[in-house]
Amino acid sequence: MELCITTSSTTFLPLNRAYASVLIPLKKSTLQFKNQKATLTSLKFSSFSRLIQPQFHRNRYCVSASAASSVAVGPEMDKLPANIKVTETEEPNSRVRLNVEVPPAVCEDCYKRVVNEFMKQAKIPGFRPGKNVPESILLSYVGKQNVQKATVESILKRTLPHAMSSVTGRALRDSVRITTKFSEMEKNYSSLNSLRYDVIVDVAPQVKWIPEDGYKNLKIVVEIDNDIDAQRAAEQELKRRHKSIGKLKIVTDRGLQIGDVAVIDISATTIKEDKSNGQKIPDTETKGFHFDTEDGDKYLPGFLDSIGGMQRGETKSFPLVFPESWRQENLRGVNAQFTVECKELFYRELPELDDSIADKLIPGCTTLERVKETLLQKCQEVEQTAREQATDNAILDQLHKMVEIDIPQSLFEEQGRQLYGAKLLQIQANMKLNDEQLATLSSPKAVNAYLEDQRENIINVIKQNLAVGDIFKRENLQFPTEELVKEVENSIAEFKRNKQEYDEDHIRDQVQEVLEGAKVLEWLREHAEIQYITR
Template sequence: MKVTQEKLPASQIGLEIEITPEATQKTYEQVIKNLTGTVNIPGFRKGKVPRQVLLQRLGTTRIKAAALEELIQNGIEQAIKQESIEAIGQPRLRSEFDDLINNYEPGKPLTFAVAVDIPPEVNLVKYTELQVKAEEIKYDPSRVDQVLEQERQQMATLIPVEGRAAQIGDVAVVDFTGVIAKAEGDDPTTEPEPIPGGEASDFQVELQEDKFIPGFVSGMVGMNPGETREVSAQFPDPYANQELAGKPALFTVTLKEIKEKELPELDDDFAQEVSDFETLEALRASLEERYQKEAEDKTKANKQEALVAEMLKHVEVELPATLIDQEIDAMLTQTAIKLSQQGLDVKKLFTPEIIPQLRERSRDEALERLKRTLALQEVAKRESIEVTPAEIQARVTELLAQYPDEDIDEDRLQAVVEQELLTEKIIDWLIEHSSVELVPEGSLQPPAEADTTAPETEAQTPAVATESTAGE
């Protein structure tokens, strides 16, 4: 069989395959023989249909098409094997099938063209002596105090208060209704517009400004139980409910009760209540170690990402369609699994109409992920970086010990662990052979653009809340 190769774009090889006259005749005769034994034609028993009758009933075009499909399939398989081509995915026919049918004559040579995807060639122009900057995340000791204070707030007991007015830090029980305040020039005879979700009874308000829209809490400070007051406030812009964004509001608030928080002592008993540690000192030490490691890990991740991003600027690679489609498939599968685990109906989200749009949106990320993976693999290949079976087994054993009750596919786990360990080794090698300058956190971030979307908070009752309020 004669095969001619040509290099095509997007990591493809074009093959022009010439089938011998003997093969075109033999396949045609075999198709006729097979059809004779399987087709039902009235007046004839199976296997006894005369050749001429079969050709008249089925038509030569149908028989030639069946023979061609077999010739093309076998021809591609033989050509790939003969030329030792490392093909990926399904080859694509470049010749028009209708033209092949018209030109196909049994006993004469048949020539057709196909395109085959092959693994891409990765050209790493530069991957050592790279110079990058990465943000250093420093450990903030105040985080420990913040976490402990949050735990104290959550464990607080609400104690009714009498004989004084409401103040910041209290929890107030109120009834209120809200309307959109009239602006200058509005018709004074029209009724004010009620705020959707802007009313409640026996509602607990934690008197902290960041819990509600501006003005609502400050307007309540100084109120006494039984007092009713009109409080002016302003919805922020942006706001979750765009119809309310930036609008002034007027609330009629009746204070029914004041409570204050009684916080637990920050001592060993507290540590035992909120953790498995016996002493507050041990709990603090554990939190400090945790946040120090977290800062170190984030700094390391920043270094890795900065270095890989710089390396990708020096990578030249043409990606075949097969790999791109496989990467998009993997990304969508991962998304579907996560959504399913959250209890969402994936079939309703991944409809036949939506899937093409999802694939197109995923394309750029798929290209970036493929480029990154192939570049790292090329570094490993050039520098003979690999992971030993002992290293893989040690990490697998460690992970299995952490999840003793989980049903884990060990073969799948080993494959994932091997890839993760190899990636770690490659990036560590890149860091050793490059220069990474650590700079202060936030210094490499682009100027933040105004966010025109607000968190979805209008579902909380009342509409004035800006985040979850304190419970009992």
């Protein structure tokens, strides 16, 4: 039997903000006895490194998710008639074991309180409610075993906050549990009139940089997709818009050539070592596919050359090998026999690309030059955003490789639930899951399977988050207060528009996490040596 700490209230941030896929545990905490370790029975998100003592620096970051949290444990501490003895032992995974020894004086005081409470509430025949009842009669009426159980619970509730005082400011939310069986504590108390129990708690992990302060001299190589080159993208977009206002006409007197659009059926089978056909490749089967020959370089190498010259109604069969760089891993290096049937064949009749069609290309533009300038400007904005995002991703990827962190299990599970919950939100938005499907995907079995499958990724995300929080603290970074105020106001406005309840303090914390994270990335971009290469 273990004593677990559970939160009883949550609130949601708006789902369409950068820091929005977060649930923040609020206010109340209750002590509950459970017969086994708590499993992942719900998807819960929490803010990053929210520590017990307000004066302790709180690392906050929310690029992908949040990480460690902690809350005050149990009720307020009251004064004990004698000091308890607590022995602290460090264990792997940033875990601390507390061996608690409660002296007889404390146990006796708790016993008296329990007896007095029973006297107030018990309705014993022959005695008026609230009047003193001989202890022997009370025990006989209530049951000595019940009084003993209540006494042990009282001892735990009163002494646990004192026992936890040595880890205040370090304990992580929902990680505190008493590992000693309740039956053992009853037996110990009954025979010795004292109590011993063990508490295990996860604490905020330390960030160790390798090398020390290595983040100050980052050397980053950022791969940029060739498709986002502004000049190239603008030319392609102009071409796409030009084709969109053209007309498709049926080809009747020739075969397929560059510039045409073919409607084709495609199928393929694997080729065995003896050159015979093998199994069908379902991923390749397509009916009525509109193949634009001008986009032929985006498809399987050799495919366009193999169907060149095909006429309407013709079928061709030819072998091709999927390259090792193919996006679908299961097809890389596969030797396949393709069969293609040409259903329809069209050519484009395009208007002259000049000022006369400028308004059709972009409403409001009067010249072709203005169309090109507008498209280039938009593509430059897209390119800049993509470069910044790629840079941030490369920096974060580098950070998790430069830190050693003994990650607590509770932190791993919390981060995993955060990522899995975000994934479910995305699936729900795309597929509109029904209640039964959502229940299946959010079951403990599904969550645990995700945690195991994505263990390495979850650990890397935690390392990134903790590394960023550590940098913010080390470098004493700041951001304008008015920026925080503005973002908080925007968030609250969204809550009100969606008619959702909110807690302003927690919204402020979440916004601050995002701003701190952005400030760290800005600082790292300025101090890193960054090389951009096109792929």
